[in-house]
Amino acid sequence: MSAATDRQWAVRDAVLRWLLAKTTEGYRSPILDADAIGEEVGWTASALSDDEVYDASNYLFKEGYVTGMPVKDVGIPRPMLTLVGRRVAKTGNPLRSKANARDAKSRRHPRTFAEASVTTAGTAK
Template sequence: MNAATDRQWAVRDAVLRWLLAKVTEGYRSPILDPDVIRETVGWAPSPLTRDEVADASNYLYREGYVTGVPVMGIGIPRPMLTVAGRRVAAAGGSLRQADLCGPRGAIIRSMSMSMSMSASASLRDLCRQQQRSIGVHQAARASTRDGGVDRCQ
């Protein structure tokens, strides 16, 4: 990986750790501020930029680690940790290795580097199948709210 990619992942991790710290302090949806994030998580590299923090919050939103209202150019100005986001942040690892299936699937940590490529591909297919199954289940549940029969019971 190159330095820019490493920094991008580090910023994402910092935003997630900052959110967990703020939630622990009682702030449900704190205001996204690079300077406050830097101070809270002890960011040592060159200062965080607003664009980096906005990109990180958008990534966390897309992956389901935070919820909120996306604003163009700002990211998620008042992000809130989801259950998946809290779980990953509390684990203390990097988002880069946090999970293979995404926060809506099973979180798979500490994978052995000796795993063969075919096993990795099989695991990835299993994750996709699980996500499709969850999507079908959620769609069936949504249709019951519109007067349909709940087929998920």
């Protein structure tokens, strides 16, 4: 993978770890702040940008790890961890490994047409 892709996954992990830390401190819905995230998780690469953090929050929202109100060009400004997000964050495993495992599983076991249309299977007469 490219360095940009590696960084993108690392930012997503950092935002998720930061949210877990903030939730543990009692902040259910903290305001996204790139500098605070970098400081909290010990980010050593070049400083996080607001856009990277916004993109990461959008990804976490789409995957169901956080909830909140999406705002155009700002991501999820006050994200809250979902139960799934909390579980994933507590494992400490990178999100990329979870995404890769899900992709590999879907490649090994492609859904058949019958599985994909289960809702209409019993309606035909």
